[in-house]
Amino acid sequence: MAEFTDEQLIGQYRSCAPGPRADLLVNELFERYHSRLALWCLRISGDREAAADLAQDVLLKAFRNLDSFRGDAKFSTWLYTVTRNHCFSAVKGRTAALEPLTDVADAAPDPHEMVERADSAAAMRELVNRTLTETENRVMTLHYGEELPLEAITRLLRLENASGAKAYIVSAKRKLARYIGGGSKRI
Amino acid sequence: MNPKEVFGKNPECPPVEVLAMGGGAVERHLAACAYCRNELALMNVFEAAEASAEESPSVAWIADRLHSPIPAPPTPRRRAWAWMPRWIPVVFAACLLVAVYVAVRPHTAVAPPPAGGDVWRGSFRAISPAGDVAAAPREFTWSAMPQIRTYRVALMEVDPHEIWSARTNETHIAVPPDVLAQMTPGRTFLWQVSAEGAPDGLAETSLQEFHIATKLP
Numbered sequence: 001m002a003e004f005t006d007e008q009l010i011g012q013y014r015s016c017a018p019g020p021r022a023d024l025l026v027n028e029l030f031e032r033y034h035s036r037l038a039l040w041c042l043r044i045s046g047d048r049e050a051a052a053d054l055a056q057d058v059l060l061k062a063f064r065n066l067d068s069f070r071g072d073a074k075f076s077t078w079l080y081t082v083t084r085n086h087c088f089s090a091v092k093g094r095t096a097a098l099e100p101l102t103d104v105a106d107a108a109p110d111p112h113e114m115v116e117r118a119d120s121a122a123a124m125r126e127l128v129n130r131t132l133t134e135t136e137n138r139v140m141t142l143h144y145g146e147e148l149p150l151e152a153i154t155r156l157l158r159l160e161n162a163s164g165a166k167a168y169i170v171s172a173k174r175k176l177a178r179y180i181g182g183g184s185k186r187i
Numbered sequence: 188m189n190p191k192e193v194f195g196k197n198p199e200c201p202p203v204e205v206l207a208m209g210g211g212a213v214e215r216h217l218a219a220c221a222y223c224r225n226e227l228a229l230m231n232v233f234e235a236a237e238a239s240a241e242e243s244p245s246v247a248w249i250a251d252r253l254h255s256p257i258p259a260p261p262t263p264r265r266r267a268w269a270w271m272p273r274w275i276p277v278v279f280a281a282c283l284l285v286a287v288y289v290a291v292r293p294h295t296a297v298a299p300p301p302a303g304g305d306v307w308r309g310s311f312r313a314i315s316p317a318g319d320v321a322a323a324p325r326e327f328t329w330s331a332m333p334q335i336r337t338y339r340v341a342l343m344e345v346d347p348h349e350i351w352s353a354r355t356n357e358t359h360i361a362v363p364p365d366v367l368a369q370m371t372p373g374r375t376f377l378w379q380v381s382a383e384g385a386p387d388g389l390a391e392t393s394l395q396e397f398h399i400a401t402k403l404p
Contacts, residue, residue: 023255023257026255026256026257027255027257030255030256034250034253035236035238035246035247035250036233036234036236037250037253038245038246038247038249038250038253039236039238039242039246040232040233040236041249042242042245042246042249043242048245048248048249051245051249052248052249052252052253055249055253056252056253056254059253059256060256062256063256063257064256072204073204073207073208074207076233076234077203077204077207077230078204080203080229080230080233080234081202081203081204083233084203084229084230084233121192121193121197124192124193125193125197125219125220125221126219128193128194128221129219129220129221132221134224137221137224137225138221138224138225138228140194140221141194141195141221141222141225142225143194144190144191144193144194144195145190145191145193145194145195145196145222146195156229156232158239
């Protein structure tokens with residue numbers, strides 16, 4: 001069945017009656033993604049036992065919702081969305097609150113305070129987009145936008161510096177503080 | 188203002204499927220939206236699946252443990268005799284049926300009496316006396332017949348007029364003196380044993396003949 005694309009497998013699966021042939025098609029489809037799911041879940045959870053459970057849950061969820069794949073995009077994109085949403089929700093469930101970052105040795109205000117002082121969310125987004133590096137942007141997005149723990153962000157983005165995602169949070173705050181806290185900027 | 192309004196998904200952000208398709212509008216949005224650029228980058232991480240040397244063993248370990256999301260049908264518990272080829276129990280059952288049938292069958296089913304008036308005899312036979320005998324026999328003996336408790340012995344002249352009969356539960360019987368006195372030298376007699384209570388009521392030995400030798404002067 002290697003000659004069939006993912007979308008062709010799904011098409012055949014939908015056109016045949018439930019039975020061994022349908023099972024074979026679905027198994028082939030999902031087996032193609034075992035390694036991808038395994039790696040993603042490993043980076044999210046940081047533990048292979050937990051990652052195996054997480055990946056199995058994703059497979060089950062994707063199978064149960066396969067009817068919602070309309071074929072507008074690639075199957076891999078659809079499966080990524082299912083995986084991302086499920087894993088982010090699972091990790092968020094284990095994180096009671098965002099990292100307070102109070103131990104960070106700098107005087108920059110907390111992002112909550114900085115946002116309060118900005119004129120609007122749109123202006124702030126523009127400032128963030130213009131001021132931060134791509135990695136800083138991604139770390140801030142994942143931590144404050146998706147509420148992922150810093151350890152998961154470090155693994156997901158494969159950050160190899162000593163303090164991982166935390167260092168990017170610190171540097172991002174400093175940059176933003178320079179514009180907002182310094183009073184010199186006008187967004 | 189909540190930081191999520193700045194760093195999270197905003198209402199203008201298209202779904203990732205649209206981001207993946209690209210196009211002018213998407214490119215313009217991506218240039219201004221860190222959230223969507225991050226989203227696209229994460230999708231590329233997922234699709235590329237480039238595990239580091241450190242991650243590879245764990246990825247292989249996890250992937251090996253993943254199984255089909257299709258619920259497996261309930262499998263019957265493996266029986267102790269599951270190693271046995273399927274035809275063996277069938278043959279065994281057939282042999283058992285035959286054995287049971289043989290044990291409980293009516294005996295006539297094996298060798299029913301022929302329709303010509305003859306009787307079933309099988310191994311049931313008169314043993315002695317037979318042929319030429321030196322003197323009048325004092326005892327008759329015959330073979331046993333299964334399931335028979337009573338035998339009837341009849342002694343006959345060759346005409347064949349019955350001159351004596353008796354019943355016994357043994358497979359031999361002594362000849363009473365008055366009958367013995369009738370079996371004088373030079374005469375020929377016939378005798379036969381019938382099994383009473385045989386399933387078909389017709390079991391009997393063949394007629395046996397004996398001749399008492401004439402005493403030389």
